[in-house]
Amino acid sequence: MAVKFPEGFLWGGATAANQLEGAYQEGGKGLNLADVLPGGRENRLKLLSDTGFDFEMDKSKYTYPNHEGIDFYHRYKEDIALFAEMGFKTFRLSIAWSRIFPNGDETEPNEEGLAFYDRVFDELHKHGIEPLVTIAHYETPLHLIKEYGGWKNHKLIKFFERYVTVIFKRYKGKVKYWLTFNEINGATHFPLFGLGFSATSEETRLQECFQGLHHQFVASAIAVNLGHKIIPESKIGCMLIYAPTYSYDCNPENVMHAVEEGRLFNFFCGDVQVRGEYPTFIKRFFKEHDIEIDMHEGDLETIKEGTVDFISFSYYMSRTEKKEKTPEEIGEGNLIGGVKNPFLKASDWGWEIDPTGLRIALNELYDRYQKPLMVVENGLGAYDKVEEDGSINDDYRIDYLSDHIKAMGEAVEDGVNLIGYTSWGCIDLVSASTGEYSKRYGFIYVDKYDDGSGTLERSRKKSFYWYKDVISSNGENL
Ligand code: BG6
Numbered sequence: 001m002a003v004k005f006p007e008g009f010l011w012g013g014a015t016a017a018n019q020l021e022g023a024y025q026e027g028g029k030g031l032n033l034a035d036v037l038p039g040g041r042e043n044r045l046k047l048l049s050d051t052g053f054d055f056e057m058d059k060s061k062y063t064y065p066n067h068e069g070i071d072f073y074h075r076y077k078e079d080i081a082l083f084a085e086m087g088f089k090t091f092r093l094s095i096a097w098s099r100i101f102p103n104g105d106e107t108e109p110n111e112e113g114l115a116f117y118d119r120v121f122d123e124l125h126k127h128g129i130e131p132l133v134t135i136a137h138y139e140t141p142l143h144l145i146k147e148y149g150g151w152k153n154h155k156l157i158k159f160f161e162r163y164v165t166v167i168f169k170r171y172k173g174k175v176k177y178w179l180t181f182n183e184i185n186g187a188t189h190f191p192l193f194g195l196g197f198s199a200t201s202e203e204t205r206l207q208e209c210f211q212g213l214h215h216q217f218v219a220s221a222i223a224v225n226l227g228h229k230i231i232p233e234s235k236i237g238c239m240l241i242y243a244p245t246y247s248y249d250c251n252p253e254n255v256m257h258a259v260e261e262g263r264l265f266n267f268f269c270g271d272v273q274v275r276g277e278y279p280t281f282i283k284r285f286f287k288e289h290d291i292e293i294d295m296h297e298g299d300l301e302t303i304k305e306g307t308v309d310f311i312s313f314s315y316y317m318s319r320t321e322k323k324e325k326t327p328e329e330i331g332e333g334n335l336i337g338g339v340k341n342p343f344l345k346a347s348d349w350g351w352e353i354d355p356t357g358l359r360i361a362l363n364e365l366y367d368r369y370q371k372p373l374m375v376v377e378n379g380l381g382a383y384d385k386v387e388e389d390g391s392i393n394d395d396y397r398i399d400y401l402s403d404h405i406k407a408m409g410e411a412v413e414d415g416v417n418l419i420g421y422t423s424w425g426c427i428d429l430v431s432a433s434t435g436e437y438s439k440r441y442g443f444i445y446v447d448k449y450d451d452g453s454g455t456l457e458r459s460r461k462k463s464f465y466w467y468k469d470v471i472s473s474n475g476e477n478l
Helices: 041-049 072-086 111-126 142-148 155-171 184-188 191-195 205-230 252-275 281-288 299-305 355-369 395-414 462-472
Strands: 010-014 090-094 130-136 177-181 235-241 245-247 310-314 319-321 373-377 418-424 444-446 458-460
Touching: 010 072, 010 130, 010 373, 041 191, 072 111, 072 458, 072 462, 090 418, 111 130, 111 155, 130 155, 142 155, 155 205, 177 205, 184 191, 184 205, 184 235, 184 252, 191 205, 205 235, 205 252, 205 299, 235 252, 245 252, 252 281, 252 319, 252 355, 310 355, 355 373, 355 395, 395 418, 395 462
Parallel strands: 010 090, 010 418, 090 130, 130 177, 177 235, 235 310, 245 319, 310 373, 373 418
Antiparallel strands: 444 458
């Protein structure tokens, strides 16, 4: 059956400031988390799983690819023109908090930083592209991490409130769609990224993560309320990393385990941000893990009043759970746990490929919340080869995306209210989990390599023309 997408469907691509802008010390920008993360798969994966990272840079030992990114800071006009050529209706980008408040705790913003995003939004509108802005995408100002301990500290709520007030007032009339915290529920798996701290120890990890999450729930709700007041037409969403969780088999013990793991990971944050309440199932989890959340007076009311308008999420893989697992059964590259699924193939980085999982995700989210949904990340990280004639024949990427878009079409047919799709890394950029350029997602190739070489020149891959056709046919030509 041919898939059909609603009129006005928001087709586009997604990025994050720290992974593409570069210019890490230009325009008055302060350092942020991504600036101190070393490049290279081993280095970054080790950091993500370790405790006690000191957030210091050591250029004698490591490279720091986020410093240069793909230089979008200077090349945004050329890049936006290429997005427009593909017919993008929307472009997801983040604002780097430390461009606006270099340290994070100042009272006055940095005008140069604000002016940069004015230029970017104006350029997008010139091409009829609607910006979709993530307010916090793994780029907490470094000073807030070092001085305050990141989101463990309640004070970050006030600093965040100041930041969002400034950007809402400044970009009123230019930005309608906002997302608060990128992949907020990834926090317990990789607190370093979302919460801006490295757990003190394995024993305190969960307590620290859930406390940090509570602060983000309050901050997100404050942002939703402020956003609605300052920009009445705004639509503000949460952003989850969603992985439908399957039981390895029909053993009820495994099924129950999958249910528990799945709702903790996929639904806990969504329940708070969409329904405005901590779900009942979390009480037992907190009790069994000795977690006590320090709540301030009014926090729960704030959360209740600041529920989101829509739900956005990233989808890369599903998760398969089993109560007892041996180390051999654990899926390599599966950052959110689980065992290998014998029915699925994986990418070169071990991420299992499961388009049906996206249809399941959309149905599960819509059944639970009945709010509009947007898939704001999905894509295949792959090694690309430039042929002698300069062409890049990324049929594997086309196949991956086509299968996932078909699955979305099925979900629309199921009755899900899906309003947009922005594939991840529409232009090659620095990978978040591995700090590599070689893990490429783009429709647009960037001549830049892990050893730092490359001209940064842009070129169109085969998938560029394919996606252009997908958009112009509103998803019919896959
Ligand atoms: C998401 C993040 O988890 O996945 C992005 O929001 C990230 O920042 C994307 O880049 C893909 O992951 P990776 O590690 O391949 O870059």
